[in-house]
Amino acid sequence: MTKLMIETLGTESTVVNMGPQHPSTHGVISLRLQLKGEVIEAIDPNVGYLHRSIEKISELTQYTGFIPYTDRVDYLSAMFGNQAWCMAVEKLLGIQVPRRAEYLRVIACELNRIINHLIACGTMAMDLGAFTPFLHGIREREKVNDIMEKICGARLNYNYMRFGGVSRDFIRGLDKEILAFVDRFKKFLPEFNRLITGNEIFEKRLIHIGVISPELAIAYGLGGPNLRASGIDFDLRRDFPYSVYPEFKFRVVTGEGYRGEVGDSFARYMVRIEEMEESAKIIRQAIEGLPEGDYQTKLLRNPVVPAGEVYSHVESTRGEMGFYVVSNGTDTAYRTKIRTGSFTAMSILPKIVPGLMVADLVALFGSLDVVAPEVDR
Amino acid sequence: MTAGEVCSTLQNRLPEIKIELQRGQVGDPWILVQPADLLTVLQILKQDLGLNYLACLSAIDYGTNLGVVYQLRSLSTKFEIMVKTLTSKNNPLVPSLTNLYPAAGWFEREAYDLLGVNFQDHPDLRRIMMPEDWVGHPLRKDYQPPAEYHGIPCDRPDTHQLLQQLHITQQPDKVGTTTTSEVGKTPAGNTDNPGSKSPLE
Amino acid sequence: MSELEWAEGIILPTKIDWLLNWPRRNSLWYLLFATACCGIELMQTGGPRTDLDRFGMVFRATPRQADVLLIAGAVTYKMADAVRRLYDQMPEPKYVLAMGSCANCGGLFQKGYSVVKGIDKVIPVDMYLPGCAPRPEALNEALLNIQKKIENERWTLRKNMDSEKLAQ
Numbered sequence: 001m002t003k004l005m006i007e008t009l010g011t012e013s014t015v016v017n018m019g020p021q022h023p024s025t026h027g028v029i030s031l032r033l034q035l036k037g038e039v040i041e042a043i044d045p046n047v048g049y050l051h052r053s054i055e056k057i058s059e060l061t062q063y064t065g066f067i068p069y070t071d072r073v074d075y076l077s078a079m080f081g082n083q084a085w086c087m088a089v090e091k092l093l094g095i096q097v098p099r100r101a102e103y104l105r106v107i108a109c110e111l112n113r114i115i116n117h118l119i120a121c122g123t124m125a126m127d128l129g130a131f132t133p134f135l136h137g138i139r140e141r142e143k144v145n146d147i148m149e150k151i152c153g154a155r156l157n158y159n160y161m162r163f164g165g166v167s168r169d170f171i172r173g174l175d176k177e178i179l180a181f182v183d184r185f186k187k188f189l190p191e192f193n194r195l196i197t198g199n200e201i202f203e204k205r206l207i208h209i210g211v212i213s214p215e216l217a218i219a220y221g222l223g224g225p226n227l228r229a230s231g232i233d234f235d236l237r238r239d240f241p242y243s244v245y246p247e248f249k250f251r252v253v254t255g256e257g258y259r260g261e262v263g264d265s266f267a268r269y270m271v272r273i274e275e276m277e278e279s280a281k282i283i284r285q286a287i288e289g290l291p292e293g294d295y296q297t298k299l300l301r302n303p304v305v306p307a308g309e310v311y312s313h314v315e316s317t318r319g320e321m322g323f324y325v326v327s328n329g330t331d332t333a334y335r336t337k338i339r340t341g342s343f344t345a346m347s348i349l350p351k352i353v354p355g356l357m358v359a360d361l362v363a364l365f366g367s368l369d370v371v372a373p374e375v376d377r
Numbered sequence: 378m379t380a381g382e383v384c385s386t387l388q389n390r391l392p393e394i395k396i397e398l399q400r401g402q403v404g405d406p407w408i409l410v411q412p413a414d415l416l417t418v419l420q421i422l423k424q425d426l427g428l429n430y431l432a433c434l435s436a437i438d439y440g441t442n443l444g445v446v447y448q449l450r451s452l453s454t455k456f457e458i459m460v461k462t463l464t465s466k467n468n469p470l471v472p473s474l475t476n477l478y479p480a481a482g483w484f485e486r487e488a489y490d491l492l493g494v495n496f497q498d499h500p501d502l503r504r505i506m507m508p509e510d511w512v513g514h515p516l517r518k519d520y521q522p523p524a525e526y527h528g529i530p531c532d533r534p535d536t537h538q539l540l541q542q543l544h545i546t547q548q549p550d551k552v553g554t555t556t557t558s559e560v561g562k563t564p565a566g567n568t569d570n571p572g573s574k575s576p577l578e
Numbered sequence: 579m580s581e582l583e584w585a586e587g588i589i590l591p592t593k594i595d596w597l598l599n600w601p602r603r604n605s606l607w608y609l610l611f612a613t614a615c616c617g618i619e620l621m622q623t624g625g626p627r628t629d630l631d632r633f634g635m636v637f638r639a640t641p642r643q644a645d646v647l648l649i650a651g652a653v654t655y656k657m658a659d660a661v662r663r664l665y666d667q668m669p670e671p672k673y674v675l676a677m678g679s680c681a682n683c684g685g686l687f688q689k690g691y692s693v694v695k696g697i698d699k700v701i702p703v704d705m706y707l708p709g710c711a712p713r714p715e716a717l718n719e720a721l722l723n724i725q726k727k728i729e730n731e732r733w734t735l736r737k738n739m740d741s742e743k744l745a746q
Contacts, residue, residue, distance in 0.1 A: 308404030
C-alpha cells in the first residue's frame with residue numbers, strides 16, 4: 001500500500017508565496033517562487049503593497065509642502081530625497097544655494113549614508129542568522145539619531161532642506177559633537193568587522209552567490225553600491241558633480257579585490273562597509289572646512305515655478321534617486337516622477353535568481369539592499 | 378556634447394524622420410520623436426553615441442494626449458539627454474524598449490498601470506503597483522477613485538472636491554509641449570476663481 | 579491588588595483574575611510586522627537603548643505565536659487583505675496597537691488614492707499611538723498601557739459587572 005502511494009506522489013514544482021509579511025523581505029514585498037525541492041525555478045516579485053500614491057500627492061500639494069513627502073519615499077535615506085527635490089525646484093527657479101548651506105547638506109547626507117549602511121549590513125547579517133551585529137549597528141544609529149535631532153528636530157523623517165538651503169543652522173557645539181562621533185565611528189568599524197565580516201560561515205554564504213556581470217548591471221539600470229560592486233567605476237558625486245562634492249577627496253569603492261568574484265553578494269556587502277569609511281572622511285573634511293554665511297537664500301514661502309521640465313539626481317544610498325519634475329507655471333507641480341535605486345534592483349531578480357536555493361535568495365536579497373518604500377513609493 | 382548637437386546629428390543621419398528639439402520656459406531641453414520612429418532613433422543613440430544606460434522612463438498625462446519620457450545616459454562620456462514621445466489618449470500605443478534597454482521592463486509596467494499606456498511587444502505587461510482587480514489608471518488627471526474596495530470604504534468627504542480642483546487648476550493643455558518661449562505669460566498664483574481660465578489659446 | 583507573600587508552604591492570597599492576567603501581561607509577544615517608517619522606530623525600540631526585551635516582549639515572525647499585532651506604518655488597499663488574514667490567524671486573546679498617524683487615520687496620505695484611512699476600517703484596534711514616527715519612549719508607553727489594560731481584564735464574575743468597572 002505504501003509503495004503504491006509513493007509511486008503516485010508527483011514531483012512537480014510548487015508555487016510558494018514568500019511574503020508580504022516575512023522577516024527577511026525588507027518591508028512588504030511578496031515573492032512568488034516556483035520551487036523544485038529547494039531550488040528556485042522561477043521568481044515573480046509582486047510589489048505594490050506599500051504604494052502610497054506619493055506622485056499623485058505631488059500634483060495636489062504645493063512645492064514647499066511636498067518636502068515632507070520626499071522624506072518618506074525612502075525613509076532610511078530621507079536627506080537624499082529632500083536634496084533631490086530641492087535641487088530640481090532650485091534648477092527650475094534658477095536660485096543659488098549659499099556655500100554654508102551646501103556644506104550643511106553634505107554633512108547631513110553623508111551622516112544619513114552611514115546610518116543607512118549600518119542598517120543594511122546589520123539586517124543582512126540578521127537574515128543570515130547573526131543577531132549581534134545588528135544590535136551594534138542600532139546602538140551607533142541611536143547616537144546619530146541624537147545628532148539628527150539636534151540638526152533638524154526629528155529622528156527619522158527629517159524635513160530638513162528647503163529651497164535655497166536648509167531650514168536651520170547648526171546649534172553651538174554641534175560640529176564638535178559630529179567630529180566626536182566620527183572619531184568614535186573610526187573605532188567602531190573595525191569592531192563591527194571583527195564581529196562578522198571575517199567570519200567563515202558568513203563569507204561562505206555570500207561569495208559566488210548572485211553574480212551580476214557589469215553588462216547586466218548597466219542593462220538593468222542598477223546604481224550605487226550594486227553597480228560599483230560589479231566593477232563599474234561610476235559615482236554620481238564624482239561624474240555628474242552636484243552640490244560641493246568636487247571639493248572633497250574621497251575614494252569611489254568598487255568590488256574588485258575581495259574574496260570571491262566581482263559582482264557577487266560579498267562584494268556588495270564589502271562595498272557598503274568601505275563606503276561608510278569614505279563617508280566618515282567626507283564628514284570630517286566638511287566640518288573642518290565649514291564656511292561662514294547664510295544657511296538659506298531668502299525665498300517666498302510658496303514659490304511659483306515657471307513652466308519647464310527638469311531631471312535632477314543624487315547619489316543615494318541604494319543607487320540613483322532621481323526626480324523628474326514637470327511644472328506649469330503655478331505653485332503646484334504638474335507631474336513628478338520619482339526614480340529610485342531599489343526599483344531597478346528588484347527588476348533584476350527574475351534574471352539572476354533561477355538556479356539558487358531559497359537560503360541563497362535570502363542572502364542575495366539582503367545584499368541588494370532593497371527596501372519596499374523605494375520600490376513602491 | 379550638447380542636446381542641440383545630438384539633435385542635429387540625428388537629423389543628419391535620418392533626414393526623413395521628424396525630430397525636434399524643444400524646451401520649456403526653464404529647465405532641460407528634450408528631443409521629441411514620433412512613436413513609430415522611436416526604436417530607430419534610440420538604436421542610433423545607444424550604439425553610436427554610447428547612451429547605454431536608461432536612467433528613467435516616465436509617462437505624463439497632457440490632457441489630450443499622453444507622453445512618455447526617457448532619460449538616457451552614457452556612463453563613459455558622462456552625458457545625459459531626455460527624449461520624449463507623444464501618443465493619443467484614446468488609444469495609447471508606444472513601442473517597448475525591453476530589447477534595447479532591459480531596465481525598461483518594470484518602468485513600462487508602471488506606466489501601463491498608472492497611466493494606461495500600452496507598450497507593443499512588452500513581454501509581460503500587467504499591473505505592478507495597484508492590485509490586479511483595480512479599475513482605472515490612477516495618475517490620469519480625470520481619474521475618479523472608487524467608493525469602496527473589497528468592503529473597505531475609499532472615500533473622504535472632500536475627495537471629489539479635491540479632484541475637481543486638480544482638473545481645473547492644473548490646466549493640462551498649457552504644459553509646455555511647444556517650442557515657443559512663452560515669455561510674458563503671467564504665472565497663475567491664485568486659485569480664487571480657477572474656472573475662469575480659458576482652457577485653450 | 580493583593581501582594582505576594584512567600585510563607586513556609588506557598589500560600590498566595592490573590593484574586594484569580596490578577597493571577598491569570600499577570601503572566602499574560604508580562605510576556606506580550608508582538609508580531610514583527612513593519613510596513614513603513616514606523617517599522618524603523620519599532621526596530622530602534624527593540625534595540626539597546628529602549629529595550630523592549632526587559633518587559634518580556636520579544637518579536638515573533640509568525641502570527642500564530644504572537645499576542646500583539648503592532649501595525650507600524652501605512653497600510654494600502656492591496657495590503658489590507660493580508661492584514662485581515664494576519665489578524666484572523668492570531669489566537670485569542672489578541673490585541674492590536676495602531677502605531678503612528680498612518681495606522682490611526684491615514685496620516686499625511688489623506689489625498690492619496692491607495693492608503694487605507696485608518697486601520698480600524700479593517701480590524702478592531704485596542705490602542706492608538708499618535709506620532710510620525712512616534713518616539714521609542716512613546717511606543718514603550720503604549721505597550722505599557724496595553725499591559726495596564728490586560729491587568730484590568732475580568733475572567734470570573736463576568737455577568738455582574740457594571741460599565742464603570744469595565745472602564746477602569
